[in-house]
Amino acid sequence: MLAGRRLSPLVTAALLAGAWLVGRPAAAQSIQAEIDRTEATVEDQLRLTLTVIGSQSAQPVLPPLPEFEVIAAGTSKQWSFSNGRASSRVAYTYLLLPRSEGEFEIGAATVEIDDQLHSSRPIRVRIVATSAEPRQSRDLFLTASLSTSSPFVGQQVLFTWRLYRRLRIADARLDPFEFEGFLVEDLGDVREFETTVNGQTFLVSEIRKALFPQETGTLTIPPTRLSCQVVVGRQQSGRGAFDDLFGRPATATRVLRSDPLAVEVRPLPQPPPGFSGLVGSFELASSVSQDRLRAGESTTLVVEVSGRGNVQMIPEPRLPEMPAFKVYDDKPGADIVRGSSGMSGSRSFRKALVAQRPGEHAVPPLELVYFDPEAESYRTARSAEIPLAVEAAEGQEELRLTETIAPSTGKVAVRILAEDILPLYGGVDALTQPGRPERRRLALGLLTPPLAYLGLWAAARRRRRYREDRALARRQRAAARARRRLKRVDGGDAEALSRCLREFVGDKLGLEGVALTPPEVRNHLARHGVDEAAVASAGRLLDRLEAAQYGAGGKTPDGLSGEVADLIRQLDRQL
Amino acid sequence: MLLLAALAPAAAAAAAPAGGLLDRQPAELWLEAKSAYEAGEYGRAVELYGRLEEAGLDGGRLHYNLGNAHLRSGELGRAIASYLRSRARMPRDEDLAANLDFARRSVKDAIAPPEPSPLVATLLFWHFSMSSSELAWLAGLINLLLWSALALRLYRPAASGATGAAWVLAVLLLVVGGSLAWRLIRPTRIAVVLPPEVPAYTAPDTDSVVRFKLHAGSELRLRSRRDGWLRIALPGGEQGWIESDWAEVVER
Numbered sequence: 001m002l003a004g005r006r007l008s009p010l011v012t013a014a015l016l017a018g019a020w021l022v023g024r025p026a027a028a029q030s031i032q033a034e035i036d037r038t039e040a041t042v043e044d045q046l047r048l049t050l051t052v053i054g055s056q057s058a059q060p061v062l063p064p065l066p067e068f069e070v071i072a073a074g075t076s077k078q079w080s081f082s083n084g085r086a087s088s089r090v091a092y093t094y095l096l097l098p099r100s101e102g103e104f105e106i107g108a109a110t111v112e113i114d115d116q117l118h119s120s121r122p123i124r125v126r127i128v129a130t131s132a133e134p135r136q137s138r139d140l141f142l143t144a145s146l147s148t149s150s151p152f153v154g155q156q157v158l159f160t161w162r163l164y165r166r167l168r169i170a171d172a173r174l175d176p177f178e179f180e181g182f183l184v185e186d187l188g189d190v191r192e193f194e195t196t197v198n199g200q201t202f203l204v205s206e207i208r209k210a211l212f213p214q215e216t217g218t219l220t221i222p223p224t225r226l227s228c229q230v231v232v233g234r235q236q237s238g239r240g241a242f243d244d245l246f247g248r249p250a251t252a253t254r255v256l257r258s259d260p261l262a263v264e265v266r267p268l269p270q271p272p273p274g275f276s277g278l279v280g281s282f283e284l285a286s287s288v289s290q291d292r293l294r295a296g297e298s299t300t301l302v303v304e305v306s307g308r309g310n311v312q313m314i315p316e317p318r319l320p321e322m323p324a325f326k327v328y329d330d331k332p333g334a335d336i337v338r339g340s341s342g343m344s345g346s347r348s349f350r351k352a353l354v355a356q357r358p359g360e361h362a363v364p365p366l367e368l369v370y371f372d373p374e375a376e377s378y379r380t381a382r383s384a385e386i387p388l389a390v391e392a393a394e395g396q397e398e399l400r401l402t403e404t405i406a407p408s409t410g411k412v413a414v415r416i417l418a419e420d421i422l423p424l425y426g427g428v429d430a431l432t433q434p435g436r437p438e439r440r441r442l443a444l445g446l447l448t449p450p451l452a453y454l455g456l457w458a459a460a461r462r463r464r465r466y467r468e469d470r471a472l473a474r475r476q477r478a479a480a481r482a483r484r485r486l487k488r489v490d491g492g493d494a495e496a497l498s499r500c501l502r503e504f505v506g507d508k509l510g511l512e513g514v515a516l517t518p519p520e521v522r523n524h525l526a527r528h529g530v531d532e533a534a535v536a537s538a539g540r541l542l543d544r545l546e547a548a549q550y551g552a553g554g555k556t557p558d559g560l561s562g563e564v565a566d567l568i569r570q571l572d573r574q575l
Numbered sequence: 576m577l578l579l580a581a582l583a584p585a586a587a588a589a590a591a592p593a594g595g596l597l598d599r600q601p602a603e604l605w606l607e608a609k610s611a612y613e614a615g616e617y618g619r620a621v622e623l624y625g626r627l628e629e630a631g632l633d634g635g636r637l638h639y640n641l642g643n644a645h646l647r648s649g650e651l652g653r654a655i656a657s658y659l660r661s662r663a664r665m666p667r668d669e670d671l672a673a674n675l676d677f678a679r680r681s682v683k684d685a686i687a688p689p690e691p692s693p694l695v696a697t698l699l700f701w702h703f704s705m706s707s708s709e710l711a712w713l714a715g716l717i718n719l720l721l722w723s724a725l726a727l728r729l730y731r732p733a734a735s736g737a738t739g740a741a742w743v744l745a746v747l748l749l750v751v752g753g754s755l756a757w758r759l760i761r762p763t764r765i766a767v768v769l770p771p772e773v774p775a776y777t778a779p780d781t782d783s784v785v786r787f788k789l790h791a792g793s794e795l796r797l798r799s800r801r802d803g804w805l806r807i808a809l810p811g812g813e814q815g816w817i818e819s820d821w822a823e824v825v826e827r
Contacts (some may be wrong), residue, residue, distance in 0.1 A: 420677075421643055421646060421647075421673075421674045421677050421678075422670040422673050422674055423643075424609055424612055424613075424639075424640045424643055425636040425639060425640055426606075426609050428601075428602040428605055428606070430605070430634055430636035430637060430640075431601050431602060431605060431627075431632060431634070431637075432634075433634025433635055433636055433637070433664070433665075434633075434634065434664075434708040435632075435633025435634060435664060435708070436633060436663070436664070436707050436708065437707050437708050437710075437711040437755075437759075439759065442711050442715075442759075445711075445715050445718075446714065446715065446718050446752075449718050449719050449721070449722035449723070450718075450722055452722065452726075453722045453725055453726050456726050456729055456730075457729055460729045460730060
């Protein structure tokens with residue numbers, strides 16, 4: 001018999017091989033459910049073990065367990081040999097954390113092995129409220145309390161939550177607080193301190209919140225729940241002395257609950273006119289930066305409301321009509337303190353009062369109506385009347401929009417008393433202001449310089465080539481030169497026309513044109529690929545010019561000049 | 576001549592109101608709008624400035640005045656949109672900056688307007704402190720000088736400094752021209768919310784879930800448009816869809 005021991009992989013492999021050799025596991029296939037106890041409190045945890053017999057791979061299926069939070073806590077495998085046959089047992093362990101009290105049935109767990117469904121037997125458990133043991137005698141407990149259980153609507157109630165512990169805990173998880181019907185304000189971070197309860201020293205973690213009931217009637221703050229790991233000792237693995245040094249501490253999951261808290265919220269009595277909505281104790285004070293001023297000058301009125309209670313809701317006290325002053329609002333200030341004893345603080349409201357006319361004036365008393373829960377009645381906080389003496393302005397001084405804050409220092413600090421937008425542009429020059437750039441014109445503008453550059457580049461290149469190759473320059477410019485010569489020639493001068501034509505041919509072909517005879521011209525043109533008609537035309541024209549030159553007093557018939565020009569154009573295209 | 580030919584078209588299109596659209600001279604309308612504003616008839620001022628805008632006027636001061644008139648008539652969203660348009664045309668105007676700042680302080684949502692970080696704004700100062708029109712002028716001028724320097728090299732290869740100047744001008748043209756091209760090709764589009772409250776949906780469909788709500792004057796980066804809907808993004812990256820009638824889109 002070899003069971004309950006951790007096996008080396010080699011031995012396990014050998015056993016598996018043996019098991020395979022002797023055939024499938026012999027023991028009957030089944031699933032068993034066991035629970036470590038059938039009665040527990042809501043703060044305890046139950047250990048449910050499902051043992052699958054006859055299969056290493058089949059996974060058990062838990063029944064629905066809505067009354068518990070289920071945490072998987074590992075598996076263990078066992079092999080055993082009996083009468084030459086192998087059998088396997090796989091134990092799946094779960095921790096069940098009760099959610100509520102009552103008697104529940106843990107239904108049948110199932111597992112499917114070789115297409116056969118096996119079920120465990122259901123187990124009944126009873127979950128009782130809490131341990132009969134008083135909290136203070138335990139090592140770990142929660143408390144939650146309120147400063148009052150019967151507040152008025154809007155009254156500040158301090159909620160104090162504490163975790164007392166004398167054990168090492170880890171992985172603490174606190175469910176979110178639920179304060180339905182309350183406005184909630186945090187009062188700082190978690191505080192940690194030590195305290196002594198019944199002669200035992202506890203480490204305490206404390207959370208405080210200020211609650212402001214928003215509804216009348218009975219409101220309930222449900223229990224808060226905290227789960228954590230508690231160190232209960234060291235794991236045993238049977239490996240000897242090294243375990244003492246390196247064994248991991250064994251932990252157990254604990255779930256703690258505080259008691260639910262009931263709050264009976266009372267309505268406020270019939271409020272008097274002008275009730276501010278504040279509940280608590282409050283004071284009202286007002287002051288001015290200077291009580292003597294000239295017409296046109298300003299003074300700053302500061303109204304401060306301070307107290308304890310729902311200070312975050314302090315409204316601005318209504319300022320009575322002050323016809324002798326123009327009143328400008330300034331930025332209000334707030335100083336809210338969230339201390340362990342609740343919310344307190346002040347809000348200040350600043351006004352710039354600009355005197356309009358001289359005389360003996362005053363800032364009238366301001367009032368703030370609030371409800372005092374301790375006295376259970378409404379009270380009115382009042383500020384004192386502040387006299388303001390306004391003298392006539394000097395000369396025609398205009399209304400000043402700035403005020404000297406510290407005149408005694410010699411330096412003048414100015415404060416903006418009113419803000420407004422700056423005026424319109426009036427000038428009609430605004431009508432010629434450009435708008436957004438037009439893409440087509442922009443592209444045209446940006447492309448023009450590079451295109452112009454390309455033109456210049458081409459011209460420069462041609463000029464360079466002509467400079468380097470005179471024959472080319474002569475050839476390229478031949479037609480233009482001929483046209484210029486033709487313009488200068490008297491239309492009837494046969495010699496000049498003949499010379500013009502021969503020089504053109506000479507320029508084109510790189511020859512001394514003046515010395516060419518008509519037959520030479522014909523020969524050169526034919527050799528350079530000019531078509532026969534043009535060659536013949538050139539020969540005929542030169543012959544006629546020669547005849548005219550020597551036969552008719554050097555004068556040519558009308559129209560020969562035009563023929564020469566046409567022939568030059570024709571030859572220019574072909575050469 | 577070359578200088579004039581290059582610069583004139585590169586300049587921004589000067590405002591040339593289409594006279595046919597106006598019953599009266601633009602200057603007359605302009606002065607009447609100012610009088611209406613000063614008399615407290617802000618709606619009338621908005622209408623008159625709107626007519627000038629419809630007629631083709633697009634200057635920064637017109638948008639500034641229109642923004643003031645909108646703000647006085649309680650149209651916070653339209654006022655901020657007009658100020659943003661004005662800022663695109665005269666980005667260094669201090670009066671405009673003050674009025675835009677004033678209007679933004681009245682916006683209910685605590686959403687930072689989509690502005691470049693101070694570091695980016697400093698590094699790319701020309702991009703954020705010059706209007707598109709100014710950038711166009713500058714690019715045109717640099718372009719002309721660059722090609723003139725290159726032309727000088729053609730005819731006076733020995734001219735000292737022409738090559739160096741051409742390189743410097745080429746880099747400047749790349750910087751300024753790149754900035755201008757970025758603005759024209761991929762302008763930043765801002766959607767300014769107009770009604771007092773607007774729901775932003777998860778999809779362009781009024782039956783989808785309302786993801787968040789926006790209020791008049793909030794400025795949001797516009798991601799895309801689709802069939803009468805605008806997909807906008809909050810500074811944190813959260814996105815939502817609002818109907819396009821509920822916002823005015825401004826290009827920067």
